[in-house]
Amino acid sequence: MEKQHRRELTFLHSGDFLRENSGVPDRTLDDSSDHDIKEMDFFSTQYQSNDHQQSETNDNNNNGSSSLVGSCVNIGLNLLSSSPGVSRATTNEEKPNAEENTLKIELEKLNEENRRLRSMLDQITRNYNELQGQLFMALQKQANRNQGDQADQNLVFKHKDATIMSVQQFMDSRPSAVLDVNEPSGSNDKTRELSASPENTTEVVSKERDHRMIQSSPGKNVSIDDGSDQTSQSWGSFKSPKLDQSKNEDQASEVPFRKARVSVRARSEAPLISDGCQWRKYGQKMAKGNPCPRAYYRCTMAVGCPVRKQVQRCADDKSILITTYEGNHNHPLPPAATAMASTTSAAAAMLLSGSTKSKDGQPASSYFPSLPYASSMATLSASAPFPTITLDLTQGPNAVPFLRPPPSTASFPLPLHGYPHLLGNPMFAPPKLPPSPAMQLGQRPATMVETVTAAIASDPNFTAALVAAISTIMGAPPRNNDENNNSSNGVAAAPAITAPGSPQVQQSCSNKPG
DNA sequence: CGGGTTTGACCGGCGC
DNA sequence: GCGCCGGTCAAACCCG
Numbered sequence: 315m316e317k318q319h320r321r322e323l324t325f326l327h328s329g330d331f332l333r334e335n336s337g338v339p340d341r342t343l344d345d346s347s348d349h350d351i352k353e354m355d356f357f358s359t360q361y362q363s364n365d366h367q368q369s370e371t372n373d374n375n376n377n378g379s380s381s382l383v384g385s386c387v388n389i390g391l392n393l394l395s396s397s398p399g400v401s402r403a404t405t406n407e408e409k410p411n412a413e414e415n416t417l418k419i420e421l422e423k424l425n426e427e428n429r430r431l432r433s434m435l436d437q438i439t440r441n442y443n444e445l446q447g448q449l450f451m452a453l454q455k456q457a458n459r460n461q462g463d464q465a466d467q468n469l470v471f472k473h474k475d476a477t478i479m480s481v482q483q484f485m486d487s488r489p490s491a492v493l494d495v496n497e498p499s500g501s502n503d504k505t506r507e508l509s510a511s512p513e514n515t516t517e518v519v520s521k522e523r524d525h526r527m528i529q530s531s532p533g534k535n536v537s538i539d540d541g542s543d544q545t546s547q548s549w550g551s552f553k554s555p556k557l558d559q560s561k562n563e564d565q566a567s568e569v570p571f572r573k574a575r576v577s578v579r580a581r582s583e584a585p586l587i588s589d590g591c592q593w594r595k596y597g598q599k600m601a602k603g604n605p606c607p608r609a610y611y612r613c614t615m616a617v618g619c620p621v622r623k624q625v626q627r628c629a630d631d632k633s634i635l636i637t638t639y640e641g642n643h644n645h646p647l648p649p650a651a652t653a654m655a656s657t658t659s660a661a662a663a664m665l666l667s668g669s670t671k672s673k674d675g676q677p678a679s680s681y682f683p684s685l686p687y688a689s690s691m692a693t694l695s696a697s698a699p700f701p702t703i704t705l706d707l708t709q710g711p712n713a714v715p716f717l718r719p720p721p722s723t724a725s726f727p728l729p730l731h732g733y734p735h736l737l738g739n740p741m742f743a744p745p746k747l748p749p750s751p752a753m754q755l756g757q758r759p760a761t762m763v764e765t766v767t768a769a770i771a772s773d774p775n776f777t778a779a780l781v782a783a784i785s786t787i788m789g790a791p792p793r794n795n796d797e798n799n800n801s802s803n804g805v806a807a808a809p810a811i812t813a814p815g816s817p818q819v820q821q822s823c824s825n826k827p828g
Numbered sequence: 829c830g831g832g833t834t835t836g837a838c839c840g841g842c843g844c
Numbered sequence: 845g846c847g848c849c850g851g852t853c854a855a856a857c858c859c860g
Contacts, residue, residue, distance in 0.1 A: 595833055597852055610851070614831095624851095 576658035577638040579628070580707040586625045587637055590651025591615055593623065604629040616645030634708050661703045 580587055586609070593611035601608045606627035613621040620641040628634035639658045647655050 594831085596854095598834075599850065599852095602849065608850090622851095 574662040575638050575640050575702040576661045577636055577702050577704040578654070578657070578707060579634050579636050579704055581633050582635040583633065584635070585609075586611075587635060587654075589637075589654030590648050591621070591643070591654075601626060606632060613641075613643060615643070615647075615651075619644050631708075638702070657705060661705050664703065 578587070586593075591613050592615045594614040595609055595611050597610040598607050599610070604626060606629065608624055608626040611623045611625065613619040613623075621643050622640050624636075624638040624640075626636050626638075628636055639654070642659075643651075643655065
């Protein structure tokens with residue numbers, strides 16, 4: 315990027331130089347510009363040095379020391395302005411034309427450069443995705459090996475499929491319909507369809523699949539019929555299902571997916587982060603040790619959707635908003651909701667695959683010990699009796715991404731601002747993407763490379779979460795009271811920060827949970 | 829009037 | 845058994 319910037323500067327210098335040699339016919343100027351571009355493309359370093367020399371020389375001699383500049387350009391100019399008297403003797407009427415032409419040439423150069431950079435970016439993105447997929451497969455093999463002797467085979471498959479889905483959700487720009495936070499889809503078995511969410515066609519099946527996974531797991535069967543039943547089981551107001559829930563927790567080692575939480579830390583002055591879903595606040599409590607109240611939301615996009623989230627400001631830094639997600643949606647998600655869904659899904663899948671063995675409030679495992687910055691320690695605190703993974707999006711542009719001490723929970727500090735190229739990923743850059751402050755933050759080229767490398771080397775889920783989080787940040791307008799705007803702007807991966815007191819639910823939500 | 833939020837009450841888990 | 849605490853409920857209230 316820096317190089318590009320310098321190149322652009324060089325272009326401008328070149329234009330100045332051309333202006334110095336104004337009075338050149340248009341066609342020949344275009345030709346020279348073409349040469350110029352080629353020179354810029356393949357010998358930029360040399361060109362820069364030449365440019366430097368040129369500027370120095372221009373200080374001494376404004377006539378343009380053409381011989382010092384790239385031979386291609388200078389030769390052409392010299393040849394074309396072989397009659398120096400012509401260019402020098404141009405009238406005042408001709409000079410504006412020449413400048414105009416020069417500007418056109420510059421514009422063309424810049425356009426050409428932009429095209430070239432864009433193609434480079436596409437290439438990088440393709441390579442990135444390719445590498446991501448390969449790494450994902452390798453990690454999955456490793457995970458299967460590591461867990462094979464300990465974990466239930468179903469869990470392995472669950473995680474595998476979950477991560478696959480998570481990655482696929484990103485590989486495909488299509489909106490994903492299922493937030494597999496706790497229950498990543500397990501198999502392709504679609505024999506049992508959910509009756510509770512008729513609007514859904516295929517995605518809901520994953521929930522059902524998981525339910526059968528649970529039932530098929532050794533131990534007690536959990537009476538789960540459909541999504542709404544699961545809702546009542548895990549979240550519903552019925553008391554008897556809560557007993558089932560506790561039973562599930564008793565066998566959490568066998569059914570760990572049901573209780574994973576994904577906590578997203580993000581800096582936001584807004585009271586909550588809009589993730590594209592519709593939430594209804596159903597409670598608020600003052601949590602101990604935190605002066606800021608904790609708000610409880612449940613998803614209202616579909617009847618019986620079990621997904622809930624807690625929103626609370628960090629006690630230490632009140633500018634940090636902590637959003638904790640639980641459950642998985644049993645309904646299709648709007649494009650705007652897929653980002654966070656994929657993020658939480660990937661994070662939960664990663665957490666669960668590596669932390670399902672710890673139940674004692676002890677750091678579950680270093681799932682990725684080679685990651686210095688992403689300590690994936692899943693702790694089971696008293697306040698959070700479930701494995702909780704934290705996606706830390708609070709890394710500022712000036713923060714040192716990898717020096718952050720590992721928090722107590724599984725945490726993935728996401729140096730969002732080091733991924734400007736990802737912002738241009740067609741998967742996550744919808745056409746109507748509004749300009750965002752986050753776009754201005756990605757100006758750390760060196761860190762970007764390191765970060766991307768580390769991210770790729772770490773885990774595809776991490777990268778998936780990262781990308782989704784980036785999209786989340788970048789698509790966040792300062793105020794967004796209109797859910798329609800949020801969901802219809804096509805910002806598939808760009809949930810917005812909502813304004814205070816503005817319920818994200820402005821769309822008519824007739825499906826109010828009982 | 830429908831849908832949301834607010835807020836006090838209630839419930840269950842957990843530690844002492 | 846008791847109290848604390850997190851989570852949830854539901855009536856009251858607010859708003860468009």
